[in-house]
Amino acid sequence: xxxxxxxxxxSVMLAALAAGxxxxxxxxxxxxxxxxxxxxxxxxxxxxxxxxxAKLAGATVFLKNLKTxxxxxxxxxxxxxxxxxxxNMAQDHEVWAEKRDKKSAPKAVSSWDTRKEFWCELKVK
Numbered sequence: 001x002x003x004x005x006x007x008x009x010x011s012v013m014l015a016a017l018a019a020g021x022x023x024x025x026x027x028x029x030x031x032x033x034x035x036x037x038x039x040x041x042x043x044x045x046x047x048x049x050x051x052x053x054a055k056l057a058g059a060t061v062f063l064k065n066l067k068t069x070x071x072x073x074x075x076x077x078x079x080x081x082x083x084x085x086x087x088n089m090a091q092d093h094e095v096w097a098e099k100r101d102k103k104s105a106p107k108a109v110s111s112w113d114t115r116k117e118f119w120c121e122l123k124v125k
Contacts, residue, residue, distance in 0.1 A: 045083040046120040048076040055080030059099040066092040097122040
């Protein structure tokens with residue numbers, strides 16, 4: 001009986017820690033584990049290419065916030081590059097490109113990804 005209570009208590013603590021409800025120690029004080037993972041803003045950038053992997057200028061790149069459903073857009077430069085700044089790391093996003101009637105596959109930008117700079121290649125087919 002005592003072993004079951006210990007296992008149950010450990011399971012509850014582990015679940016609370018994973019959910020960010022229990023603070024964990026860090027160099028700068030106490031912060032929750034979940035909050036420490038996704039503080040701040042990130043840059044989402046990359047290159048748009050065509051089916052032959054040639055740089056694609058003038059494509060419209062979309063960045064969709066999956067929580068609020070808001071969409072930002074950017075027109076790719078002459079070298080096919082695009083860049084979105086101040087992307088909230090605490091929310092999930094999706095990025096894709098379109099030109100004329102062709103579209104790339106969407107790429108996920110996850111809130112679990114701790115990189116401050118997210119780079120991807122979008123192939124418009």
